[in-house]
Amino acid sequence: MVYSWENDSTIWQLSNTFTPFSRYVIKQFIDNSHQDIFQLKQLRLMIDKTDNKQVQTIGTIDLFDFDPIHKRAGVGILIAQEKDRKKGYASDALEILIRYSFHTLQLHQLYCNITEDNSDSLALFQSKGFQLIGTKRDWLIFPKGKKDEFMFQLINKEN
Numbered sequence: 001m002v003y004s005w006e007n008d009s010t011i012w013q014l015s016n017t018f019t020p021f022s023r024y025v026i027k028q029f030i031d032n033s034h035q036d037i038f039q040l041k042q043l044r045l046m047i048d049k050t051d052n053k054q055v056q057t058i059g060t061i062d063l064f065d066f067d068p069i070h071k072r073a074g075v076g077i078l079i080a081q082e083k084d085r086k087k088g089y090a091s092d093a094l095e096i097l098i099r100y101s102f103h104t105l106q107l108h109q110l111y112c113n114i115t116e117d118n119s120d121s122l123a124l125f126q127s128k129g130f131q132l133i134g135t136k137r138d139w140l141i142f143p144k145g146k147k148d149e150f151m152f153q154l155i156n157k158e159n
Contacts, residue, residue, distance in 0.1 A: 037063065037066050037105070038066075038068060040066075041064070041065065041066045041067075042062060042063060042064045042065075042066060043062060043063045043066070044060055044061075044062040045060065045061050045062065045093075045097070046059070046060055047059040047060060047061055047077075047079065047089055047090070047093045049084065049089060058079055058080060058081065058084045058089060059077065059078045059079040059080050059084070059089065059090070059093070060076075060077070060078050061075070061076070061077045061078075061090075061093045061094065061097050062075070062076045062077075063075060063097070063101065063110075064076060068105075070108075071106065071107045071108035071109065071159070072107060072108060072109045072110065072111065073101065073105075073107060073110060073111075074110070074111050074112060074113070075094070075097065075110050075111070075112045075125075076112070077090055077093065077094060077121075077124075085120065086120065090124055091124060091127065091128075094124065094125070094128055095128065098110065098128060098154065101156075102156040102158070102159060106159055107156060107159070108155065108156050108159050109153055109154060109155050109156060110130075110153070110154045111133075111151060111152060111153045111154070112125055112130065112151075112152050113136075113149050113150070113151050113152075114149065114150050114152065115140060115147045115148070115149055115150075116147055116148040116149070116150060117147060122150070125152050125154075126152070128154065129154055130152035130153065130154045131152060131153055131154070131155075132150055132151075132152055133151050133152065133153045134150070134151045135148050135149075135150055135151075136148060136149045136150075136151065
């Protein structure tokens, strides 16, 4: 499942990925997943849904660029299939990740980068209090043209 998601070129633009991952590389990543976020500087969690007591993994949410000194991390999220989007799964997962980041990891801030045309992600992160802090003009270049990328930040006022 992770192999197919990481190698789905239709979503590479969301994560600035341009080359496929081998099964070997993904297996190494999974084999090292027992290390904690302080060692790996990232944390990838799976998003599951439960229907009639059946559990199905539908996406991932992750912290990356974890910086314990400056108490910040980037956030990425993927709901893999269109049929599972706009049903609240990403919203619930993001809410839980924010709570974990601020209360357990004691982070001061989270950030994310979203392309100008990703209206679903823009709405999701803004609904959780992320504030637009900048626009990177013509930041990403694709075969069909250039796109701006927005940077959002959520500050933990308690920490």
